[in-house]
Amino acid sequence: xxxxxxxxxxxxxxxxxxxxxxxxxxxxxxxxxxxxxxxxxxxxxxxxxxxxxxxxxxxxxxxxxxxxxxxxxxxxxxxxxxxxxxxxxxxxxxxxxxxxxxxxxxxxxxxxxxxxxxxxxxxxxxxxxxxxxxxxxxxxxxxxxxxxxxxxxxxxxxxxxxxxxxxxxxxxxxxxxxxxxxxxxxxxxxxxxxxxxxxxxxxxxxxxxxxxxxxxxxxxxxxxxxxxxxxxxxxxxxxxxxxxxxxxxxxxxxxxxxxxxxxxxxxxxxxxxxxxxxxxxxxxxxxxxxxxxxxxxxxxxxxxxxxxxxxxxxxxxxxxxxxxxxxxxxxxxxxxxxxxxxxxxxxxxxxxxxxxxxxxxxxxxxxxxxxxxxxxxxxxxxxxxxxxxxxxxxxxxxxxxxxxxxxxxxxxxxxxx
Ligand code: HMG
Numbered sequence: 001x002x003x004x005x006x007x008x009x010x011x012x013x014x015x016x017x018x019x020x021x022x023x024x025x026x027x028x029x030x031x032x033x034x035x036x037x038x039x040x041x042x043x044x045x046x047x048x049x050x051x052x053x054x055x056x057x058x059x060x061x062x063x064x065x066x067x068x069x070x071x072x073x074x075x076x077x078x079x080x081x082x083x084x085x086x087x088x089x090x091x092x093x094x095x096x097x098x099x100x101x102x103x104x105x106x107x108x109x110x111x112x113x114x115x116x117x118x119x120x121x122x123x124x125x126x127x128x129x130x131x132x133x134x135x136x137x138x139x140x141x142x143x144x145x146x147x148x149x150x151x152x153x154x155x156x157x158x159x160x161x162x163x164x165x166x167x168x169x170x171x172x173x174x175x176x177x178x179x180x181x182x183x184x185x186x187x188x189x190x191x192x193x194x195x196x197x198x199x200x201x202x203x204x205x206x207x208x209x210x211x212x213x214x215x216x217x218x219x220x221x222x223x224x225x226x227x228x229x230x231x232x233x234x235x236x237x238x239x240x241x242x243x244x245x246x247x248x249x250x251x252x253x254x255x256x257x258x259x260x261x262x263x264x265x266x267x268x269x270x271x272x273x274x275x276x277x278x279x280x281x282x283x284x285x286x287x288x289x290x291x292x293x294x295x296x297x298x299x300x301x302x303x304x305x306x307x308x309x310x311x312x313x314x315x316x317x318x319x320x321x322x323x324x325x326x327x328x329x330x331x332x333x334x335x336x337x338x339x340x341x342x343x344x345x346x347x348x349x350x351x352x353x354x355x356x357x358x359x360x361x362x363x364x365x366x367x368x369x370x371x372x373x374x375x376x377x378x379x380x381x382x383x384x385x386x387x388x389x390x391x392x393x394x395x396x397x398x399x400x401x402x403x404x405x406x407x408x409x410x411x412x413x414x415x416x417x
């Protein structure tokens with residue numbers, strides 16, 4: 001059965017506040033260029049305790065249903081990929097189902113493996129549909145996280161928060177997955193983790209970059225082999241990676257996507273030559289890689305530069321950025337996707353942009369979403385970071401959004417705006 005499966009609709013939710021990375025650098029006594037040019041960011045989202053993963057996930061799903069006029073009765077599965085859930089047992093998906101009043105005849109659960117959790121959810125949902133088990137229904141996949149490292153840490157400029165909700169179905173108007181063509185790489189490493197009870201992640205920053213790159217090389221090798229066998233890329237003058245119109249990478253900070261693309265090309269060239277590059281070849285490659293990055297990868301980074309790391313949502317913000325800015329010219333073109341979750345688990349896969357993706361993504365109103373945020377001072381940012389996670393400030397949620405308002409009898413309470 002040649003079943004089409006992929007992303008039919010996409011919506012994004014972000015916290016109301018953001019901080020300029022230049023303001024952060026000045027306050028920390030760091031040259032601003034380190035955060036802007038060195039890490040590649042401009043702003044990062046700042047979530048207060050009322051904007052937890054449930055609130056962001058529910059807001060993104062509410063937006064998805066409303067903006068794309070989706071009948072909730074079409075939905076038979078709701079999976080939330082998150083590494084910053086709110087309970088050891090009760091799923092974020094269960095809160096979202098209740099807050100949105102979604103149908104009872106539905107499979108709901110969360111998936112967790114650091115930033116890979118969203119991709120795990122997407123793969124589970126697409127397999128469910130492709131296997132013929134959905135009986136015409138669609139799945140909602142939500143990637144929702146608060147990326148938090150703490151004040152005055154090396155990770156501080158790489159924080160962020162947000163949620164991306166995807167409608168996954170057999171009408172992939174935005175992005176049709178190349179089913180069965182993917183490469184995986186996983187290993188047990190301590191590059192980044194968050195022990196039970198800890199609000200902040202523990203991270204071995206430079207080691208985590210190496211783990212990411214090593215996983216990318218291995219996952220891409222697996223993908224490339226299958227992609228060549230299935231002839232979606234070919235042996236030719238062009239590298240197989242150059243035959244992908246664009247590549248979206250997991251983006252913990254924007255510069256990481258550049259490191260990733262350079263590394264991927266290096267692995268590919270090494271595999272082709274069967275040896276390391278000579279100094280002369282390396283100089284030529286440096287030039288070619290810089291051009292390839294600007295064309296193939298830079299257009300995926302617009303939202304990450306303004307929102308920061310969204311963990312599970314990061315890769316899908318990359319896809320949203322791309323469709324938002326270049327959706328019309330990319331119709332029918334193939335996009336590579338690399339998902340990385342620390343700890344670690346990773347996957348390289350691809351898909352094809354839908355004929356009407358540009359019109360469809362316009363419904364996500366991404367420019368309006370960014371414009372509706374409020375820039376905070378360093379003083380307000382630090383106040384928000386120091387708030388008690390269990391006692392959120394009592395603010396009225398904006399129309400169409402949800403907020404966590406406190407705990408009664410061990411039960412978390414949320415209100416809708
Ligand atoms: P650091 O040690 O403070 O920064 O932390 P640095 O010294 O490495 O500098 C960063 C870059 O700025 C360097 O560029 C410098 O040269 C440059 P590079 O050499 O790497 O290309 N630089 C400047 N550029 C211009 N003007 C200047 C200047 N000064 C320096 N004046 C680090 C950086 C990323 C390690 C830190 O922020 C961190 O620990 N972040 C969190 C961990 C992380 O993001 N890891 C990424 C891979 S793991 C991953 O992606 C998974 C994750 O998303 C979690 C999950 O899966 O759930 C994190």
